[in-house]
Amino acid sequence: MSDRLDVRKTYKLYVGGKFPRSESGRSYEVTDHKGGFLANAAQASRKDARDAVVAARAAFAGWSGATAYNRGQVLYRVAEVMEGRRAQFTADVAAVEGLTARRADDVVSAAIDRWVWYAGWADKLAQVLGSSNPVAGPFFNFSTPEPTGVVAAVAPQDSSLLGLVSVVAAIIVSGNTVVVLTSFERPVPAISLSEVLATSDVPGGVVNVLTGSTSEVAPWLASHMDVNALDLAGVDDDALRTSLEVAAADNVKRVRRADTSDWSADPGLSRVRAFVETKTVWHPIGA
Amino acid sequence: MSPAPFEYAPAPESRAVVDIASSYGLFIDGEFVDGNGPAFKTVNPATEEVLADISEASAEDVDRAVAAARRAYTKVWSKTSGKDRAKYLFRIARLVQERSRELAVLETLDNGKPIKESRDVDIPLVAAYFFYYAGWADKLSHAGFGPDPKPLGVAAQVIPWNFPLLMLAWKIAPALAAGNTVVLKPAETTPLTALLFADICRQADLPPGVVNIVTGAGEAGRALVEHPDVDKIAFTGSTAVGKAIARSAAGTRKRLTLELGGKAANIVFDDAPIDQTVEGIVSGIFFNQGHVCCAGSRLLVQESVADEVVERLKRRLTTLRLGDPMDKNTDIGAINSAEQLARIRALTDVGDTEGAQRWTAPCDLPAHGFWFAPTVFTNVTQSHRIAREEIFGPVLSVLTFRTPDEAVAKANNTPYGLSAGVWTEKGSLILRMASELRAGVVWANTFNQFDPTSPFGGYKESGFGREGGRHGLAAYLDVA
Numbered sequence: 001m002s003d004r005l006d007v008r009k010t011y012k013l014y015v016g017g018k019f020p021r022s023e024s025g026r027s028y029e030v031t032d033h034k035g036g037f038l039a040n041a042a043q044a045s046r047k048d049a050r051d052a053v054v055a056a057r058a059a060f061a062g063w064s065g066a067t068a069y070n071r072g073q074v075l076y077r078v079a080e081v082m083e084g085r086r087a088q089f090t091a092d093v094a095a096v097e098g099l100t101a102r103r104a105d106d107v108v109s110a111a112i113d114r115w116v117w118y119a120g121w122a123d124k125l126a127q128v129l130g131s132s133n134p135v136a137g138p139f140f141n142f143s144t145p146e147p148t149g150v151v152a153a154v155a156p157q158d159s160s161l162l163g164l165v166s167v168v169a170a171i172i173v174s175g176n177t178v179v180v181l182t183s184f185e186r187p188v189p190a191i192s193l194s195e196v197l198a199t200s201d202v203p204g205g206v207v208n209v210l211t212g213s214t215s216e217v218a219p220w221l222a223s224h225m226d227v228n229a230l231d232l233a234g235v236d237d238d239a240l241r242t243s244l245e246v247a248a249a250d251n252v253k254r255v256r257r258a259d260t261s262d263w264s265a266d267p268g269l270s271r272v273r274a275f276v277e278t279k280t281v282w283h284p285i286g287a
Numbered sequence: 288m289s290p291a292p293f294e295y296a297p298a299p300e301s302r303a304v305v306d307i308a309s310s311y312g313l314f315i316d317g318e319f320v321d322g323n324g325p326a327f328k329t330v331n332p333a334t335e336e337v338l339a340d341i342s343e344a345s346a347e348d349v350d351r352a353v354a355a356a357r358r359a360y361t362k363v364w365s366k367t368s369g370k371d372r373a374k375y376l377f378r379i380a381r382l383v384q385e386r387s388r389e390l391a392v393l394e395t396l397d398n399g400k401p402i403k404e405s406r407d408v409d410i411p412l413v414a415a416y417f418f419y420y421a422g423w424a425d426k427l428s429h430a431g432f433g434p435d436p437k438p439l440g441v442a443a444q445v446i447p448w449n450f451p452l453l454m455l456a457w458k459i460a461p462a463l464a465a466g467n468t469v470v471l472k473p474a475e476t477t478p479l480t481a482l483l484f485a486d487i488c489r490q491a492d493l494p495p496g497v498v499n500i501v502t503g504a505g506e507a508g509r510a511l512v513e514h515p516d517v518d519k520i521a522f523t524g525s526t527a528v529g530k531a532i533a534r535s536a537a538g539t540r541k542r543l544t545l546e547l548g549g550k551a552a553n554i555v556f557d558d559a560p561i562d563q564t565v566e567g568i569v570s571g572i573f574f575n576q577g578h579v580c581c582a583g584s585r586l587l588v589q590e591s592v593a594d595e596v597v598e599r600l601k602r603r604l605t606t607l608r609l610g611d612p613m614d615k616n617t618d619i620g621a622i623n624s625a626e627q628l629a630r631i632r633a634l635t636d637v638g639d640t641e642g643a644q645r646w647t648a649p650c651d652l653p654a655h656g657f658w659f660a661p662t663v664f665t666n667v668t669q670s671h672r673i674a675r676e677e678i679f680g681p682v683l684s685v686l687t688f689r690t691p692d693e694a695v696a697k698a699n700n701t702p703y704g705l706s707a708g709v710w711t712e713k714g715s716l717i718l719r720m721a722s723e724l725r726a727g728v729v730w731a732n733t734f735n736q737f738d739p740t741s742p743f744g745g746y747k748e749s750g751f752g753r754e755g756g757r758h759g760l761a762a763y764l765d766v767a
Contacts, residue, residue: 128431133756135738136415143742143758228747242538249533251702252526252545252748268433270766278742278753281721283731 011039011187013048013211014194016055017204022212023047030187033098041187044212046220049179052208053224056150056177059205064147064175072122074201075173079115081200082108088192093161096186110264111165118169121272125174128269129276138285145276147175148254149228152221154214156234159263160186164193166263167233170271172206179208179227181218183234187211215240223247229254229275233261295608298615300402305393307479310340313348313502314485316355317495322348324503329478332399333612333621333656341478344501349470349510352499356441356468357516359496364468365438367494369425376421376463378491383414383456386487390480394452395612397479399621399657400575402613412737413456416755419739420460423760427465430757436764438466439542440518443511445532447524448474448623449578449679455481457754458521459498460739465763467519468497472511475504476624509535517541521762523580526677526703526748544752544762546580546744548677549705552698553583553734554688554720557592559710563732565599568683571708571734573607573661576620577681578627580749581706583734585674587694590687597665597685604648604661611653619650619681622657631659631680638664638673643684669700677703691716695723704746708734727753 011030012019021027024045030038042048063071082089086108094104129145151171156163160183171178182190194209210217214235222230222244230248235241235258248255256274310326312319322342329338344352364372383390390413391406398405427436442462446454451473462469473481481500488498501507505528512520513535519542522532526547536543553571555564571583588596612620622628639645648661659680667674667684674684688694698707707726709717717731727745730736737743742758744750752762 131742131757133738133740133742135736135741137736137738139733139736141738141741143756148746238538245537246534249530249537252530252533252547252750254751273761273766277727277746277751278744278758279721279727279729279746280742280756281729281731282733282736282741283717284733 009039011041011191011211013042013044014191014198014207014209015048015052016058016208017198019194019198023051028212030185032095038095039188041191041211044181044210044217046217048210049217049220050224052179052210053150053152053221053226055205055208056179057226059177059203060149062203063172063177063206066175068123068126071173071175072119075115075119075122075169077200078196078202079112079119081196082112082115085192085196089161089189092189092192096160096188097158107162111162114162114165114267115169117267118173122173125272125276129273129278133280140283140285141280143278143280145174146279148275148277149176150226151176151178151229151231151275152224152227153178153180153231154218154234155180155182155190156261156263157183157185157236161189161193163233163261163263164190166261166267166271167231168207170267171231171275174272174276176275177206179210179221181210181212181214181221181234184212184214218244219247222253223250225251227253229256231256231274232258234258295616297611299611300392300613300615302392302396302613304389305396307339307393311478311482311502312342313344313352314482314500315348315352316499317489319485322502324348324507327475327504329397329476331396332623333653335655338397338479341502344472344503344507344510346510349501349507349514352470352501353441353443353511353514353516355496356470356499359494360440360468363494364497365466369427372463372466373421373424375491375493376417376424376460379487379493380414380417380421382487382490383410383417387411387414390452390483392613393483394480395620397477398448398451399612399623401617401620403615403617404575409450409453412739413452416456416460416739420464424464427760427764430760432761432764432766436766439763439765440467441516442467442469442519442521442763443514443517444469444471444521445508445512445524446471446473448477449575449580451477452480452484454523455484461754461759462521462763463497465760467763470499470501470511472501472503472508478502512536519763522546529750545750546752546754547748547750548703549580549582549745549749550585550675550677550701550703551581551583551706551708551726552585552587552724553708554694554698554710555586555588555592555596556711556713556716557589558712560712561592561596561599564596564710565603567708567710567732567734568600569603569607572683573619573681574735576622576659578623578679579735581728581735583708584678584683586683586685587688587697588685590689593685593687597663601646601663604663607648607650607661609650609652609658609660619661622659622680625657627679628657628659631678631682634673634676634678635662635682638671638684641671641673643667643671643673669697675701691720695720699725702748705749706730
């Protein structure tokens, strides 16, 4: 080891493809699992959340309008870029989750593989979730899945990388854009992921990453009238969960409740299905 | 502006086919029992004649119904094979067909919709929904939800008055096919066909408690959806009530699907075949007196053909016959209730006040009952309340546009997203509009078509979940 003094990183939010500090100017101290200083993470505010929703809405038309093939390639590109930064992610995960280097490496592998898994789904969802419908009349009728819109997600508190990736990838693969609130105590892998997203062809605004307090920021996302759906994966407090669901009803948000997901298990399609709409189109058959 | 409609001799359907009791109880655990709440009356909205006294379910009654559904679920229905569930549902489909005239007449008497609609649309579709979902009951492992998808348990279902028995079918058929038991509350103003459906369950030998029908108003519905032993809530009705239900289900384990209001755009391009389009506009908003959540209540017509379309539309509307719903020639029946009529009048008055131009089809309104003549507002802008709020009546708001981009922007400029219509001869434009409209159902060169194989449901504040097709099973299976 050299005795060179290392260059430390400023940890920021990721909104609209840029890395701003919190407009509030706030930050909070993040420690590793042993309690040692790790970083000062930006502490997102209501305004940051709203800015992120604006960015996500602005990105929605382009991302949902991209071809499924293109979205699949972009998700795959995320995996490629992550693969090149394995060491960074392994160190992050080991530090915040208290895993051995070997276990942390397994988690990083699983997270990268999860991007690959979802990448392959992009151009298959319409066939698996859609249908041609044999109506009793002279009509051509088909149903296709379409993205719900802007999804606000609370990432898992414990599984700081694999859980986060599982939530985000399932939301964006179908064409949604997302504002994700990271694990409060373990935000560092999410910030590293932001840096990957920024350099892997994911259009700015498709994924917006906020670090900060769930109980402070999530209610503003849950009540935001330009958010179409909520993923409460990381909300384990019953009272908070209830209040978020109540707020979500104001514009009939689709809500995926917290679950005790084993993030290493086969994810299935239920997370994807939670954030797609089914559109059915009719047209007469005739002369 | 156009010749008077032809004179038609009366052609009334006979009501002798139905036998309406003077009073009805609640259908709980396979038998009719008296409700503990005060009885209320259901009336024929075309005549204001009282049809029957209906029991109001109290919270204790609802509790009994949910308990019956739970017992039936635990002891019987969850142990009944898919093959047998299918056969029960096939039986029900056949019984509906056998008693279709009786059901149609009763629906028209209680609801006010024209007999030609209840006879040719509502009741045939009821049978079709049961027949369709019957076939799924023993094929759930092929539905794309994993190898062995499980039912949820007891479903609380609350339905509206606009398609009383059809909404019952949309709710009960998939629920039972997937293996759930149900407690269903029909709308306060239209309980009779649901109560006759109880007799069909008896004839089908459906095990007691699998289907329970509780009647009543909002309080009974609230008691049902807030009951702690309910696993699933399915609601069709207003967006305001849907939001209240979503709030009440917050923090619980209950699954929820909502089919709420709409303010559909029906978009007419300048190359659309005009006669066909006018027919589509008429069926889009005047079918079932406009008491349709997916009604094409906003006509968006391309500026270059707007005058011609509106003129032809008005000419066509003068030929619609409004009156006795039991008459086979009637096109426009009665408004379902005095309350709904008051709502329609209030919103259309706002249309006048805000500066839109009202045109009313010339027709005589019967002296008794609740009636509203087909009405078209022109000079409507997006900010007008008649362009933003669901009127749920025979009232069309006409707006214009110049380009497809403008049409999409205006069509999507609503918190609702249930349905939309597109009229053009250009295939590529249809497909573009179909993909850009944020609505769950897009009818291109047609409108208001329904089929049990075809998923139906909204985007945005029109609700979530789908009814119909393979997708409709997801609402009643543990697949989230």
